[in-house]
Amino acid sequence: MVRKATCCCGVLTIEVEGDPRLHGVCHCADCKRRTGSAFGMSAYFDDSKILSKSGEAATYAITGDKDQQRHFCAACGTTLYWTSAHFAGMTGIAGGCFTDLPLPEPTVTLSNDGRCPWLRLPSHWATSLADRN
Numbered sequence: 001m002v003r004k005a006t007c008c009c010g011v012l013t014i015e016v017e018g019d020p021r022l023h024g025v026c027h028c029a030d031c032k033r034r035t036g037s038a039f040g041m042s043a044y045f046d047d048s049k050i051l052s053k054s055g056e057a058a059t060y061a062i063t064g065d066k067d068q069q070r071h072f073c074a075a076c077g078t079t080l081y082w083t084s085a086h087f088a089g090m091t092g093i094a095g096g097c098f099t100d101l102p103l104p105e106p107t108v109t110l111s112n113d114g115r116c117p118w119l120r121l122p123s124h125w126a127t128s129l130a131d132r133n
Contacts, residue, residue, distance in 0.1 A: 002051060005097035007078035012055035012071075014081050014093060016045045021090060024108035024125075027115040030066065034079055038116045041095035043103055044087055053081075 006013045020043035031040030057071040057080070067085035072078055081093045095103055108126040109115070 001101070003098050003101050003103070005080060005093050006099070007055070007073035007076050007080050007097065009073060009076040009078075011075045012057055012073040012078065012080050014053050014091075015051040016093070017049045017051055018045075019104060020045050020093075022087070022108070022129075023095065023103055024106045024110055025121070026110045027113075027119075028111035029114060031111070032114070034070070035094070038119055039109075041106065042092045043095045043098070044090040044092050047089055047091055050091055 001018055002015055003017075004013055004015045022044040023042070025039045025041050027039045031042070032038065034040055056074045058074040060070040060072065060079075062068040062070070068082055069084075070079050070082040072080060078097070079094060080097055081091055083091055095106070105122075106125065108129065108131075109121050110128070112127055115121075
């Protein structure tokens, strides 16, 4: 199965094969700011599952404890994918950008101390990477 994620204007795309190795929501302040939402939904694919990238991407580099390279559309500003030292060998992709063939249900919720108190999530989701099946 080939999945394609696109930015808002459709110029920047990334195609991947199969389902993500890790798919979850994160409630940290960084993910909230990146998405402008109550959490970030991220899908991590092994780099070997990345089939193609197209369009002009601009890059925002974060160094230090949260070493990360974020790639966003130079035309519309959508953050589409990123790499992080914490997830070496994988590429993170904004889960909501898979609109034609949506991703399966997330399986983990992270940084729960930052979760909005009104937000309820399924009780069967893991609450840490170590708790995943």
